[in-house]
Amino acid sequence: MTKKEESAMKRALKLEAEKARVEQMCEYEKEYGVYSYICGIDEAGRGPLAGPVVAGAVILPKDCRILYINDSKKLSEKRRNELFDIIKEELLEIKQKYGDERKTKIVAAEGEINIEDLVKEEQTVITLTHFGYVKRMPIDTYKSQKRGGKGITGLATREEDFVKQIFTASTHDTLLFFSNKGKLYRLRGYEIPEAGRTAKGTAIVNLLRLDPGEKISAVIPISNFADGKYLLMGTKQGFIKKTPLNEFDSSRKTGLLSITLREDDELIDVRLTDGQDNVVLVTSQGACITFSEKDVRPMGRTAQGVIGIRLDSEDCVIGMESIVEGNKNATLLAITENGFGKRTELDEYRVQTRGGKGVTTYKITPKTGSLIGIRIATDNEDVMLITDNGTIIRLKVKDISILGRSTQGVTLMRTNEGKVVSIETINPDENEGDE
Numbered sequence: 001m002t003k004k005e006e007s008a009m010k011r012a013l014k015l016e017a018e019k020a021r022v023e024q025m026c027e028y029e030k031e032y033g034v035y036s037y038i039c040g041i042d043e044a045g046r047g048p049l050a051g052p053v054v055a056g057a058v059i060l061p062k063d064c065r066i067l068y069i070n071d072s073k074k075l076s077e078k079r080r081n082e083l084f085d086i087i088k089e090e091l092l093e094i095k096q097k098y099g100d101e102r103k104t105k106i107v108a109a110e111g112e113i114n115i116e117d118l119v120k121e122e123q124t125v126i127t128l129t130h131f132g133y134v135k136r137m138p139i140d141t142y143k144s145q146k147r148g149g150k151g152i153t154g155l156a157t158r159e160e161d162f163v164k165q166i167f168t169a170s171t172h173d174t175l176l177f178f179s180n181k182g183k184l185y186r187l188r189g190y191e192i193p194e195a196g197r198t199a200k201g202t203a204i205v206n207l208l209r210l211d212p213g214e215k216i217s218a219v220i221p222i223s224n225f226a227d228g229k230y231l232l233m234g235t236k237q238g239f240i241k242k243t244p245l246n247e248f249d250s251s252r253k254t255g256l257l258s259i260t261l262r263e264d265d266e267l268i269d270v271r272l273t274d275g276q277d278n279v280v281l282v283t284s285q286g287a288c289i290t291f292s293e294k295d296v297r298p299m300g301r302t303a304q305g306v307i308g309i310r311l312d313s314e315d316c317v318i319g320m321e322s323i324v325e326g327n328k329n330a331t332l333l334a335i336t337e338n339g340f341g342k343r344t345e346l347d348e349y350r351v352q353t354r355g356g357k358g359v360t361t362y363k364i365t366p367k368t369g370s371l372i373g374i375r376i377a378t379d380n381e382d383v384m385l386i387t388d389n390g391t392i393i394r395l396k397v398k399d400i401s402i403l404g405r406s407t408q409g410v411t412l413m414r415t416n417e418g419k420v421v422s423i424e425t426i427n428p429d430e431n432e433g434d435e
Contacts, residue, residue: 119190121172126192127201128165128219130386130424135201136192139168164424169221176220176248177208178233180266183255184248185209189221209254218270225249232273232293233258234281234308234320237265240354241305242275242296260304269320278323278351281308282334282361284370285315288405289358290323290349307355319374331402333377334362335385335412337419338369342409343377343402363408373423381425387418397425 001009123139169175171190178184185208193202204216220231222245229245241259250256259267275293282288289309296306309317323330323346332349335341344361352358362371377383379398386392393413401410413420 116172119171121170123168123170124189126167126169127163130164132204133201134192134204135195135199163426165219167221174222176222177216178218178258178267178270179214180217181214182257182259182261182267184258185255186251217267220270220272230273230275232271233267234269234317235261235265236268236316237262238307238309238311238317239305240296240308241303242298243301244298247301257302260302268317271322273322280321280323281317282319282374283311283315284318286360286362286364286371287358288349288361289356290351291354292351295354310357318371321376323376329378330376333375333397334371335373335420335423336368336370337372339411339413339415339420340368340409341400341412342407343400344405348405361405363406365408368408372420375425377425384424384426385413385420386422387415388421389418391418
């Protein structure tokens with residue numbers, strides 16, 4: 001017997017064995033009345049039991065077929081589509097004939113499970129950068145060091161970015177994010193993604209549903225919404241509002257309205273106070289008013305607020321600060337768009353009645369340009385200046401001259417073609433890298 005004949009005989013025996021197996025299966029199923037018949041299709045796409053069945057089976061109820069389908073690439077696209085059409089048609093028939101309502105229901109677990117109960121409560125360090133990257137780190141990341149140390153790298157940011165705010169908060173604390181559009185967003189401490197010491201962090205837009213053009217103006221960590229605390233808000237058009245903290249004890253994923261703004265107004269800053277501090281508002285044209293927080297009556301969450309300072313045309317508020325009683329070492333730091341700046345003693349700002357035009361805090365000239373930022377700063381802080389072309393300079397606050405209110409200050413940064421667009425005061429230990 002030749003090899004060809006031997007091969008043909010083996011194929012014939014294999015085919016007979018397959019036929020016998022399928023026929024036995026059919027007889028068994030028919031005997032018990034579960035299925036009607038089985039259709040076998042070989043790798044060439046030929047008809048029932050025309051060759052070895054080499055594919056899997058779809059088990060169907062009584063009066064329906066079990067269809068063996070080969071997944072071989074030898075089948076033509078047309079033949080393959082015909083087979084899938086058969087499957088689709090028969091499955092739809094099964095659905096129509098045997099389909100019924102779901103026998104089980106998906107319901108909430110008995111007793112409410114709060115995810116917060118599964119999170120360990122611990123103190124953490126949270127940082128927010130100038131360009132909106134946020135992260136959470138264990139508080140022991142920054143161990144106490146001896147005086148004169150080099151510090152450790154606290155954050156790996158893009159070249160023109162830097163830490164804007166750093167604070168400690170529990171994983172169970174509530175973080176209130178206020179946007180320039182007057183909306184309030186909330187996150188729990190544990191919802192801020194934890195990251196390594198040198199990681200950049202997560203973009204805040206990936207955590208909050210911010211609208212186009214919306215950015216975060218302030219972040220306030222809250223452990224509880226106790227009575228006796230207030231949120232003080234200042235707007236670009238000179239409005240001021242004081243609202244009891246407990247009125248913000250609700251959340252909405254799309255943001256909660258924290259203040260009603262006029263069409264051309266923006267929320268510039270928010271402070272957590274006890275209602276006893278003095279408030280400072282400074283405008284781009286160098287006007288400044290200081291008044292007692294007691295002059296601002298508490299009002300509802302959606303209120304517009306009252307006039308804090310009356311503005312001249314083309315003027316706007318660029319900064320709001322709270323002066324805590326007893327802070328003798330602080331000065332008012334003011335910086336202009338052309339890189340000029342100075343510090344002024346707080347004693348030079350008498351407390352006035354809310355709603356006036358204030359006094360001059362900076363002599364604005366074409367040389368200095370408009371004011372772009374103010375801070376209540378102490379000698380142990382640094383200040384970062386960033387221009388519209390991404391250049392950054394870091395200065396020690398104590399090296400900036402203390403001058404009178406009606407002066408134009410000194411050169412802090414040579415801006416050349418650019419302009420200073422933002423300033424931030426930071427702790428000297430922040431952003432220090434270990435070399």
